[in-house]
Amino acid sequence: MPQKHWILVANASHARVFERASFTAPLVELTDWLHPESRMPARDTERTPLGHSEAGRAGLAPRSDLKHLHRSEFATTLAKYFHEAVLNHRVNALAFFVSNPLMGELLSHLDASVQHTLVAKHVLDLTSLSVTELDKRLRREFRL
Template identity: 30%
Template sequence: MKKTVWIVVANRGVARLFQASQPTGPLEEMDAFIHPEARLRDQDLVTDRPGRGFERSGPGSHAEEPDSSVAEVEAGHFALELSRFLLKGRQEGRFDALVLIAAPGFLGSLRDRLNGSMKDRILLEVAKNLVHLDAHAVRSYLPERLYSAVEA
């Protein structure tokens, strides 16, 4: 039975989607996604200064540090956008298995936003930022035979 594997190659601002239709064949690039907000610095995204906090043990105040940077939040939005696209593709039966290749910090963010049925379709994860590579170079980071572990 012919199987289709989608390979997502991403970082916090760019994602490229490849497809493998043969177990040992080349990859075909299908789509690209850009999220420019994730590449901006916090001060480019936020116009106001951090809030002020007051010391408990005497007079004085200090700037409050946010729990996460605006760039991290934007990367999370991008990961959510990608996860929704992947879920739609799976619901439409466009692929059987999924390979995630992403910059280490973004890989966890993307994985966290996939639902359980999508996580079950993950064939392989590679924690590397390879968005700048062409299809042939990306293929070299994958096992020679992609389909051996794919379940229909």
């Protein structure tokens, strides 16, 4: 069975997954996600009126950080995608190039089977690179 290496390049609002069958093979983009809510101001994604409600409570509950919530939702989406891929034997090895704090959030959502296939993780945002530039950089700096 051929080795399939997947490379995730992501930040809080954009993720791309590439496949490389061998070191000499070109990168092939498999999929990408846009999650613009992660970059929007909180007032634009707020579902309830701003402020705290005191109705029926003696104290105020802390507000959840919307950016953290959106980042967690995005990380969950990515983790489910990789879980399905590993479960269905579509990937043999994973390398993550993910900006902070999404990297920590994503790693916390990965199950053991996905973590076992993870061969490299770098806290680095490469989402702005073209496929050609990314291919060159991965080969030159990371031997991927």
